[in-house]
Amino acid sequence: MTTHAGETRSRIMQAGIHIALAAGAVFMLLPFWLMLRTSFTAPDQIFSGNVLTLTHFSLDNYARVFAEVPLLRYYLNGFVVVGTIFLGQVVICVPAAYALSRLRFAGRELGLWIVLAAMMVPYHATAIPIYVLLSQFGLINTHGALILPFIGSAFSVFLLRQFFLSIPQSVFESARLDGASPYRILIHIVFPMARPAIITFGILSFVSHWNDYFWPSFVLRNDFAATVPFGIVRFLDQELGADYGPQMAAATLTVLPLLIGFLIAQRQLIAGIAMSSGQVD
Template structure:
């Protein structure tokens, strides 16, 4: 087969169409970040000009980032975001792995009922339970605390469902061998299941961290003190300060908040794709 024929086969109409669609989708999803990066480097007068230019005429990145760091406690916001997301993820994984293992590998009467409850739990949004949760936290004097931010999300039915799919694909012989060696069920979870579940844990971690790092609704309900504010809520404080119309500095603050998520995803991209692929397998 000649080289020209190989090149022609490589660039078929279907392949070119798929590549064009993927490129368009990537451009569509990246456009807000490109606009944010562009606006973060512009002066206020340049942002509101009639001409649309992505490249700033005069670069104001240093000035805008300085304003963003000075007008809100950015370090506190980022630290709160890390603490809240880490605690939520820790409790979600701690609860979800044993539950998913029991439903996937153990036989008991309530297994089908638990599966139904998990599926129903996926249909209940946080907005439906916000009022009773708020009343409960207010009665316990737990508003404006890390407990109020973490407790409602410490059990994730999505995590249970995701790990359940992953554990079903694991061979039963591995579990039987561990039982023959005298391991208890908790020992199997700790020494057999968890070491083999890291792809699924990594994939779920990306979902969990992104969801709760970007969550504005629940912190807006339970937090009124700035020292407990998460990054999205901190942006509202930024707008409420004397810089409500300073969109260059606001975009700079938004960049500071989104960079950790982008970096975390790029570092865990391989494990994330592997985990998503393996959780789709059927045992």
């Protein structure tokens, strides 16, 4: 009887946990469904009927967005910015993380503390000094103003360092015994083995900078280098007002690349996060 009662309590607890998780999932996904539902509903039908169901499917909102917004230019600018930032972070952050994790040199611990301290400072706090510096170099309202402040990432250095610490030390010692230089170890061993971690911080970097509105609104004055969030917000403010259908269509088109990217790389993302929390050797 005791065993049966224990199994019953366990099943009740499991059912309660699943119900709570399902309720949380519905609560988190409901805004996305409302966004999609509004974007595919004709403007005069948005507030009619049940707001949880899609009764009048229409692409009018998307047609208006593509007709009135230079969306392809915003997409191109966005991909150029986030792609260049990612490449710059790979070139800078991977060697820095490798040095802080596996090389022995004076000042290594100080360098690690500087990285940790940099992670605690929000980039909003340094926005004005960086703006002044970019202005002195004539980079305001250019792609360079969106890229240069972010090609060095303290978080990426720390994430990659944790991953490199999970690689057995014997791998690096064997390479040194074979006569490999630090540069050769970095190129032929570290980069291939770090692929999951690089993909992980690449996805995080892509999401962060693709969605960023604060910095573009700080350094851009027109649509020449506008990314998707900045360009669409300008469009919403100037053209749409409270026209919710095109607003939600524009919002859907903003998050679409993020969703596609996550679905493609979700296995590598999970693997990279798991490996970055592995054993420290």
